Structures are given as C-alpha cells and as structure tokens.
C-alpha cells in the first residue's frame with residue numbers, strides 16, 4: 001500500500017472518530033430534561049392533542065394542566081419560546097412543580113419550542129446545559145437555541161415572509177417561534193407549533209396568555225412587559241402590583257406593525273389577553289465575555305459592568321450581575337400579580353393558585369429549594 | 379428541496395473523500411478529514 005493511502009486511511013479514521021464523539025454529544029441534547037409533576041398538576045397532555053398535525057414531530061411538546069376544584073378563568077404560560085432564555089423556561093417549571101390550583105386552570109408549556117432545546121446556536125460558545133443545585137441533588141437543564149433546530153426545519157429561505165401579514169424578515173427568522181404566530185396547519189414545523197398553541201388557546205378558551213422571555217441587557221425592551229391593547233389594563237394593574245413590591249418593570253404596548261409575535265397575533269386572532277415579559281440575560285447578549293454555565297446562573301460579566309458605565313444598557317448592571325433566581329423571581333412574581341390583577345376586576349371568575357414562591361423567597365433561598373426531587377431511577 | 383440539498387451534500391462529501399485518497403499532500407489530507415466531519419454530521423441529520 002502506498003504511503004499516502006495509509007495516511008489517508010488514518011485521516012479518515014480520525015474524522016470518523018471526531019464525528020462519532022461530536023455526534024454522540026449532539027444526539028444527547030435531544031433527550032428532554034426531566035420535569036417533575038408537582039402536587040397541583042392534574043393532567044399532562046401533548047400539544048398534538050389540540051393539533052394532531054404535530055404528532056410524532058420534534059415540535060410536539062408537553063402541556064401541564066393544573067385545574068382547580070372551583071371554576072374560574074384560565075391562564076396559559078409559555079416557557080422556552082426561546083430556549084436560550086433560561087429564566088422563562090425555569091419560571092414555567094417553577095409553576096409546574098409548585099403551584100397548587102384552587103380556582104381556575106393553569107396550562108403550562110415549559111418547552112414551547114421543543115426543537116430549539118435540542119441544539120445550540122452555532123458560534124455562540126453557549127453551554128449545552130446548566131446545573132441548579134437542590135437539597136435533593138443537582139438538576140440539569142438544557143440551554144438551547146433561540147430557534148428551531150435546523151435539522152428539523154431546513155433549509156431556511158433567503159427571506160422569511162410572515163404568512164398572514166406579508167412582513168419580511170431575514171431567512172433564519174423562519175425558525176423563530178415568536179415570529180410565526182398565528183401559524184399555519186400546513187406551514188413549517190415552527191408555524192405548525194404556533195398553530196397548535198393557537199388551537200389550545202381557542203379550544204380551551206384561555207383567558208390570559210403569558211409568554212416568558214429574556215433579552216440582552218443592551219436591548220431596549222427589558223425588565224418589561226409587552227401587552228396587546230386588549231391586555232393593557234391588566235398589565236398596567238400588574239405593573240402597579242410589582243411597584244408595591246419594589247420591582248421595577250416597564251410597560252410597553254405591542255407595536256402594531258411588528259408581526260408574528262405572541263403579544264400581537266394571539267390578541268388579534270384569539271380571545272385571550274396576551275402579554276410577554278422580558279428579564280435581563282447576559283448569556284445571550286452581544287457584549288458578553290466568557291460564556292459559560294456561571295454566566296447563565298449569575299449574570300456576572302465585567303464587560304456588562306463596563307457597558308453600564310458607558311451608558312449603553314437599559315438595565316442597571318453592577319458586579320452582582322443578574323442571577324437566575326432574580327430573573328425567575330421576577331417572572332413568577334409577575335405571574336402571581338397578573339392573577340391578582342385579574343381577580344380584582346373579575347372576582348366572579350377568579351384565578352387562584354397557592355404555593356408559588358414570592359420574589360423575596362427566590363432572592364433569599366435561591367431556586368434549588370423550589371425544585372422537586374427527581375423520581376428514583378429503577 | 380430538502381432532498382436536493384442532501385444530494386448536493388452527499389456529492390460534496392464523496393468528492394472530499396476522493397480528494398483525501400487522491401492527493402499525496404498530507405496537509406490537504408488533514409484538511410479533507412476536517413471537512414468530512416461536519417458534512418457527515420449533516421448527512422446523517424445529527425447536526
């Protein structure tokens with residue numbers, strides 16, 4: 001055998017080994033995190049139960065239902081619309097594992113874009129997962145991609161045309177769940193997930209829909225609630241409720257000409273009152289330094305401290321960062337306040353849930369104590 | 379469309395493997411080996 005043939009075989013073997021190691025690591029990301037059914041969970045369904053077109057696809061996702069003994073209003077909480085925004089995802093899990101319904105029904109979708117949890121964004125250097133320590137041992141959660149996994153929806157068009165408005169965006173936005181509403185039953189996987197969520201809202205007559213997000217500290221809409229005009233009264237009551245607890249949050253009206261987002265399309269196409277909330281996540285920001293699990297968990301980043309001093313940010317930023325417990329605490333407290341605001345105006349049709357930790361609980365005790373132990377492996 | 383992309387990908391992968399065995403330059407062989415990794419992962423729809 002010639003010398004160059006031998007070296008070619010060695011190189012090919014090296015490539016196959018590298019592909020096998022990388023492939024195993026990528027495939028491991030497709031296994032969803034374990035979420036524990038809390039004491040208030042009365043049923044777990046799949047989104048395909050409302051839209052069978054999702055059955056068997058990587059877009060199908062769990063819907064946790066917490067139904068109270070008394071009738072009341074209903075709320076849908078979307079976590080993981082963008083799987084690189086961990087506070088939204090973890091806040092949804094907090095509801096599933098802690099909330100105990102009295103009146104009304106809570107629907108929680110912790111992985112709204114389930115496909116996005118199976119991959120990372122390329123060239124971001126983001127961790128594949130992060131670990132939260134609990135009294136019962138560590139719990140691991142995936143840090144995913146902002147968008148649907150290209151393996152599940154590929155190739156992207158050059159220009160993404162939003163179906164119902166004709167709005168054009170860059171091609172990769174075709175995989176952004178929060179640009180695809182109200183969705184189409186025969187559209188892309190992302191549009192079908194949007195369509196499934198809209199079907200759930202319509203069929204269950206969901207009163208309020210909350211879409212949980214995070215944003216880069218340099219993004220203007222941050223520590224904010226964005227509300228559809230129909231939900232403006234509810235949202236402004238909630239802002240007052242948070243102010244009473246010294247939690248600053250700004251209220252933004254949903255822009256009329258920004259299409260495909262929950263706070264716009266769910267209000268236009270269904271009877272629900274939609275709001276979207278943002279907290280400050282340095283690990284998705286453009287000014288960040290080292291991107292690792294610690295950044296996801298603590299938000300501590302010297303470059304953001306510097307950017308703050310230069311007046312480039314829309315949130316206060318110091319050496320203490322914005323830890324995950326603060327961000328999750330904001331989301332969970334805001335959801336409690338939304339319920340309170342609703343109940344003030346609609347005492348005949350209340351939304352009453354117990355067991356939700358308050359903002360101070362998160363700041364003083366952390367997140368881990370509110371995560372349930374995983375079932376023993378057998 | 380999806381299958382056209384996969385076919386193009388398979389052709390590029392085959393050509394890369396062909397270059398790997400055809401060339402006598404070690405640096406080109408190593409380069410070809412590195413190119414094979416992402417092509418293979420996409421052809422198998424892993425990444």
Ligand SMILES: [Zn+2]
Nearest residue numbers: 082085213214
């Ligand atoms: Zn987001």
